[in-house]
Amino acid sequence: MRRVVVNASPLIHLSKAHALRLLIAIFDEVLIPPAVYKEVVSRGLERGYEDAARVKRAVDQGEIVVRDAPSWRVKEVLDSFPKLDLGEAEVLALALELGVAVIVDEREARLAARSLGLEYHGTILILVTAVRRGIISVREALELLDRLVSGGFRLSDELLRRAQEELRSLARRR
Secondary structure (H helix, E strand, O other), X not given: OOEEEEOHHHHHHHHHOOOHHHHHHHOOEEEEOHHHHHHHHHHHHHOOOHHHHHHHHHHHXXXXXXXXXXXXXXXXXXXXXXXXXXXXXXXXXXXXXXXXXXXXXXXXXXXXXXXXXXXXEOHHHHHHHHHHOOOOOHHHHHHHHHHHHHOOOOOOHHHHHHXXXXXXXXXXXX
């Protein structure tokens, strides 16, 4: 069973782009810790964000599972990586506990994941994987990438260009 623990930023951006279904289609189990739920859903609903309602619906339907990480492990991660916020620390602690990969976009969280020996990926890999598995077309992935960026997903021009090239190269391989 392929499981993954997802941080707030990928959830928010995929939900804004109406692409949560990709996470759910790619992984057998999508997990988030309570701090991520609070950040994305509780605070998002308070502010009236539609993406928060979509994530809540996925949780209510069992497509995304909220799961606690052991508090001692969260403390250990925070002590080792004080620049992380609680959500990032819970994501990494839960992934360590379960021995699964993480989906994180923030630089500090990625560096911490690498240091902890965790497999980590970002939001862009979700699009690439969805194309590789035939879940969406290259055209759909490029449109989603545009929606991610226009929705506030931060990506350097160089990384955007590389992501577009990677997606287009998948079309040539088919």
